Amino acid sequence: MTGTGKTVTRVDLCEAVYQKVGLSRTESSAFVELVLKEITDCLEKGETVKLSSFGSFMVRQKGQRIGRNPKTGTEVPISPRRVMVFKPSAILKQRINGQANGSMSNSDQAETD
Structure with missing residues (x-):
């Protein structure tokens, strides 16, 4: 799957808050940073x-x-680690797949059950 849209950056998020909420650019930037910091801390x-x-x-x-090292084929231990996972909601899945509000296909319903 290749993305055809642009990449949204922190600056873009700050600008959207500035345009839609009406905070100053400085306040918008601080707000976005605060939200991202809270998510990161959690x-x-x-x-x-x-x-x-x-x-x-x-x-x-x-x-x-x-x-396994792909170049040499040598086995290498991969240490235990924590990874972050994002699981989209059914509503977000519907929106990115262009489905009308509330209508889920049978395959989407099976995924959410």
Whole structure:
């Protein structure tokens, strides 16, 4: 899957808050930074961040496993680590797939059940 849209940056988010909420550019920037910091802090503590109608950010623990160096074929241990996972909500899935509000296909319903 290749993305055809532009990449949205912090600056773009700050500008959107400035345009739509009416805060000053400085306040908009501080607001966006505060929200991102709160999300980051929660994830660092291992908490799940659930944004209604958007999705959930979760931290999962991955155990140690054996990997392979693709150039040499040598087995290399991959240490245990925490990874962040994003699970989109059913509403977000519908919107990005261009479906009308509330109408889910059978395959989408099976994924959310």
